[in-house]
Amino acid sequence: MDIYKINKIDELITGNPYVGRGIIVGKSADGRSAVSAYFIMGRSANSRNRIFTEKDGEVFTEPFDASKVEDPSLIIYAAIRRYENALIVTNGDQTDTIYDGLKAGKSFSCALTSREFEPDKPNFTPRISAVSYFGNNDFTYEMSILKSADADGTACNRYTFSYNPLPGLGHFIHTYVTDGNPIPTFQGEPERVFVGNDIDEFTDTLWNALDADNKISLYVRYTDLETGAETNRIINKNN
Numbered sequence: 001m002d003i004y005k006i007n008k009i010d011e012l013i014t015g016n017p018y019v020g021r022g023i024i025v026g027k028s029a030d031g032r033s034a035v036s037a038y039f040i041m042g043r044s045a046n047s048r049n050r051i052f053t054e055k056d057g058e059v060f061t062e063p064f065d066a067s068k069v070e071d072p073s074l075i076i077y078a079a080i081r082r083y084e085n086a087l088i089v090t091n092g093d094q095t096d097t098i099y100d101g102l103k104a105g106k107s108f109s110c111a112l113t114s115r116e117f118e119p120d121k122p123n124f125t126p127r128i129s130a131v132s133y134f135g136n137n138d139f140t141y142e143m144s145i146l147k148s149a150d151a152d153g154t155a156c157n158r159y160t161f162s163y164n165p166l167p168g169l170g171h172f173i174h175t176y177v178t179d180g181n182p183i184p185t186f187q188g189e190p191e192r193v194f195v196g197n198d199i200d201e202f203t204d205t206l207w208n209a210l211d212a213d214n215k216i217s218l219y220v221r222y223t224d225l226e227t228g229a230e231t232n233r234i235i236n237k238n239n
Helices: 010-014 094-103 110-113 199-209
Strands: 022-026 033-040 051-055 060-064 077-085 086-089 127-135 138-148 156-163 170-176 191-194 215-224 230-236
Touching: 010 127, 010 191, 022 086, 022 127, 022 138, 033 077, 033 086, 033 094, 033 127, 033 199, 051 215, 051 230, 077 215, 086 094, 086 230, 094 127, 094 191, 110 127, 110 138, 110 156, 127 170, 138 170, 199 215
Parallel strands: none
Antiparallel strands: 022 033, 022 170, 033 215, 051 060, 060 077, 077 086, 086 127, 127 138, 138 156, 170 191, 215 230
């Protein structure tokens, strides 16, 4: 078994009906860009009734048709925010928790101690989060998953992973293993995936690999480490 294998994202998820929500963070193969990606999937009409919008460099989930919203509590939130040199990406309103924590001088993991998995029994959807710290023409990043300790939601287990970026390597964390009832929670460390130099190729490859029925939206950002210039792509199934 090659523990250092770098997987192609399409080979990793093609044919999997439901990996849920996912975050990828890493460095482009040429070493010039920090890469962050976030996608959402959904099975219910309420979950599928969403789009990504970008405002002043921040990304939000919003209803596609506001008249059809059933419960906004777990599906409408800021997915990507920046605080000073830190770029925050999450699958829920813990984005704001991390933002407020960093502003108060807390660490990424410390800020998340006030949060736990989502209260959507029996799935207890994990909260996944990432933060990239920029400086000196490079960056480091951390990822987190908060998930139920048992099938009853009795306690929350918290895992934090810290990375020094390597060219061409990204780390991929997602909420579920695959579809099911209840839906099985992601296990183990974030998966190692290849990150290329071309944002359009990376975006298209990831989007096309996601299950056609369940995918909803995808956001990808490449940040030039020398200039700080950002290049973004948004794909929404609902247009």
